[in-house]
Amino acid sequence: MARMKFLCDADRCIECNACVTACKNEHEVPWGINRRRVVTINDGKPGERSVTMACMHCTDAPCAAVCPVNCFYTTADGVVLHSKDLCIGCGYCFYACPFGAPQYPKVGNFGSRGKMDKCTFCAGGPEADGSKEEYEKYGANRLAEGKLPLCAEMCSTKSLLAGDGEIIAQIYKERVMKRGYGSGAWGWKTAYRETIES
Amino acid sequence: MLHARKKRRSAFLTWAALLAVLPLEVTTAFAQLRGHGGPVRALAISPDGQTAVTGSFDSTAIRWSLARNAAEQVLRFHADAVNAVVLLKDGRAATAGADGRIAIWTPGKAEPDAVLEGHTAPIAALAASPDGATLASASWDQTVRLWPLAGGAARVLEGHAQNVNGVAFAPDGRTLVSVSYDQSLRIWPLSGSSSPTIVAMPSPLNAVTVGGDGEIVAGGADGKLYFLSGAGAAAGEIAAGPKPVISIAISPDGALLAAAGIGGSVAVIDRKARALARTLIGPGLPVWSVAFLPDSRTLLTGGADNIIRRWDAVTGDTIDPLLLETAGDPLAAYAGDHGAEVFRACVACHTLNAEQANKAGPTLAGIFGRRIATLPGYHFSEGLKRLDIVWTPETVSKLFEIGPSAYTPGTKMPEQRIGSEQDRAALVQFLERATGK
Numbered sequence: 001m002a003r004m005k006f007l008c009d010a011d012r013c014i015e016c017n018a019c020v021t022a023c024k025n026e027h028e029v030p031w032g033i034n035r036r037r038v039v040t041i042n043d044g045k046p047g048e049r050s051v052t053m054a055c056m057h058c059t060d061a062p063c064a065a066v067c068p069v070n071c072f073y074t075t076a077d078g079v080v081l082h083s084k085d086l087c088i089g090c091g092y093c094f095y096a097c098p099f100g101a102p103q104y105p106k107v108g109n110f111g112s113r114g115k116m117d118k119c120t121f122c123a124g125g126p127e128a129d130g131s132k133e134e135y136e137k138y139g140a141n142r143l144a145e146g147k148l149p150l151c152a153e154m155c156s157t158k159s160l161l162a163g164d165g166e167i168i169a170q171i172y173k174e175r176v177m178k179r180g181y182g183s184g185a186w187g188w189k190t191a192y193r194e195t196i197e198s
Numbered sequence: 199m200l201h202a203r204k205k206r207r208s209a210f211l212t213w214a215a216l217l218a219v220l221p222l223e224v225t226t227a228f229a230q231l232r233g234h235g236g237p238v239r240a241l242a243i244s245p246d247g248q249t250a251v252t253g254s255f256d257s258t259a260i261r262w263s264l265a266r267n268a269a270e271q272v273l274r275f276h277a278d279a280v281n282a283v284v285l286l287k288d289g290r291a292a293t294a295g296a297d298g299r300i301a302i303w304t305p306g307k308a309e310p311d312a313v314l315e316g317h318t319a320p321i322a323a324l325a326a327s328p329d330g331a332t333l334a335s336a337s338w339d340q341t342v343r344l345w346p347l348a349g350g351a352a353r354v355l356e357g358h359a360q361n362v363n364g365v366a367f368a369p370d371g372r373t374l375v376s377v378s379y380d381q382s383l384r385i386w387p388l389s390g391s392s393s394p395t396i397v398a399m400p401s402p403l404n405a406v407t408v409g410g411d412g413e414i415v416a417g418g419a420d421g422k423l424y425f426l427s428g429a430g431a432a433a434g435e436i437a438a439g440p441k442p443v444i445s446i447a448i449s450p451d452g453a454l455l456a457a458a459g460i461g462g463s464v465a466v467i468d469r470k471a472r473a474l475a476r477t478l479i480g481p482g483l484p485v486w487s488v489a490f491l492p493d494s495r496t497l498l499t500g501g502a503d504n505i506i507r508r509w510d511a512v513t514g515d516t517i518d519p520l521l522l523e524t525a526g527d528p529l530a531a532y533a534g535d536h537g538a539e540v541f542r543a544c545v546a547c548h549t550l551n552a553e554q555a556n557k558a559g560p561t562l563a564g565i566f567g568r569r570i571a572t573l574p575g576y577h578f579s580e581g582l583k584r585l586d587i588v589w590t591p592e593t594v595s596k597l598f599e600i601g602p603s604a605y606t607p608g609t610k611m612p613e614q615r616i617g618s619e620q621d622r623a624a625l626v627q628f629l630e631r632a633t634g635k
Contacts (some may be wrong), residue, residue, distance in 0.1 A: 041381075041398070042362055042398070053548065062441055062442060062460055065441070065460050065461075065484060066256070066484050066502070068236075068237070068459050068502075068545075068546035069542055069543050069544075069545065069546050070542055072541075074412075085543060085616065085621075086542055086543040087541075087543075087549075088543060088546060088612040088614070089612055089613075090255065090279065090296075090336075090546070090612075091296065091320060092237075092484075094361065094379070094441050095363070095404050095417065095442065095444050095460070096419075096441075096460045096484075097442075098401070098402065098419035098420060098442065099402075099419075100360060100379045114613075133617070190419075
């Protein structure tokens with residue numbers, strides 16, 4: 001079984017936000033929630049870079065360590081998912097996530113009590129694959145259909161890669177070898193506790 | 199390959215499975231500062247070291263006598279978790295919560311003197327100005343607010359692009375520092391109209407503190423501590439550990455720095471040498487809050503096991519060795535029981551039998567046949583006391599069919615609905631088995 005990962009090649013991101021739009025559309029993500037966002041570092045200055053950020057489906061996911069109701073689980077292919085039936089919206093996972101991935105919809109006067117929402121790697125949730133219940137809570141389950149996450153599929157510069165971690169790491173290595181530089185696979189070490197050796 | 203994917207739960211051993219079950223009432227002995235019914239998210243110690251105030255997920259704050267090792271008062275006001283506490287110069291305490299409100303408390307009074315409202319999302323941190331005149335709050339509504347304690351409108355500081363998690367005043371009271379998950383630290387001048395200094399940081403940030411010499415220390419998701427001058431110039435960094443840092447404290451003499459994180463340990467840093475002096479190892483559960491006593495040696499930590507622990511920060515020893523004990527998984531005896539799995543969403547707030555006391559919510563021991571909001575010893579919302587509901591399998595099932603906010607208006611319970619009739623039936627059957635003992 002492959003270990004699914006995201007890879008963000010910051011040298012290729014053109015801040016087009018197609019990944020953000022694709023995600024919102026594919027999963028009908030509600031107003032006020034962004035499972036993915038593009039962040040520009042050093043905006044307008046030398047060394048400016050844009051990176052696309054979402055849940056990276058970390059190895060030994062820190063969000064799971066702080067959850068008071070044990071709502072997180074990891075699929076056989078390494079995708080970190082959660083059960084919205086169990087989540088109580090406490091917000092503790094936000095403090096633990098290095099990528100600011102957990103989002104909390106406002107269900108009342110304050111934002112604290114909505115169920116947490118985050119990127120699912122287009123892999124749905126605990127409900128039956130492709131079911132109506134799964135779609136309503138978590139969005140589309142493209143992995144169950146043999147497809148990869150739509151954000152990466154839509155990326156016009158292939159800055160964002162998604163798939164078997166070994167394969168996308170190899171692609172990144174070849175890119176760095178060919179172009180002769182690489183500012184790093186953004187977030188890779190933080191999420192997966194390893195570096196990509198060029 | 200993808201078609202063959204199977205979802206399975208990994209062996210995440212979360213702290214939820216280890217939650218200690220602890221008493222909430224002040225009448226119980228508290229020799230080991232046990233009393234909260236949920237993670238201890240916030241901690242403040244008075245300048246004389248006689249009093250501590252803690253805030254918890256159980257929606258209460260507790261004022262403790264450190265001289266007597268006893269709880270003196272349970273502060274009940276917030277409708278959600280208490281995320282921040284601070285002791286004011288005049289001896290009062292301020293508490294702030296996920297309900298977006300700040301309450302100001304005089305010792306001994308059952309109700310807050312004042313309630314400060316304005317934030318539209320949970321408040322994550324509080325700080326009191328050195329002159330005691332102003333309270334600062336950091337919120338997930340992406341603002342910082344400055345509240346004049348003598349009264350008057352709050353000043354709103356806008357600019358952060360993500361949740362603001364930490365706030366601290368400079369010792370001269372001229373500037374305020376805030377940190378956010380937007381990977382920035384802002385230094386706000388408190389007089390004049392000049393713009394804040396914005397410092398881009400390498401990591402999303404959870405906590406900030408300022409030393410007596412004006413040095414700023416911030417920590418966050420990458421487990422590192424970043425040192426900055428009062429003007430925002432980088433002045434070093436050190437790794438506190440591999441997991442995110444949640445809370446930071448500087449000892450009153452300025453020599454030590456303590457950084458607590460979700461990994462369950464507390465890093466004690468020699469501040470001058472910028473070196474890790476030692477790591478305090480607890481039971482491995484997240485540590486949410488940390489504070490030094492005036493002796494600059496004794497450290498209090500509040501964690502996910504609901505307990506406030508005391509440590510000797512110089513030797514690294516725990517002062518209450520027995521506190522390293524933890525309880526087991528409260529649902530371990532029900533392994534394989536589907537109803538218990540459905541109930542897992544409830545374990546953060548409810549216990550099942552009479553030996554286990556109330557937590558954020560009342561114990562469910564003997565729930566069937568009991569009228570709503572009548573369990574002795576639990577502080578129920580006023581709205582619930584007016585409802586005409588007796589808990590039966592049918593009413594419990596209805597609660598989760600239409601949701602607590604619709605079925606029990608006025609409840610503080612998080613909105614939980616169980617769509618599957620089978621799951622509701624399994625939960626009710628489990629409660630009948632588990633709560634009647």
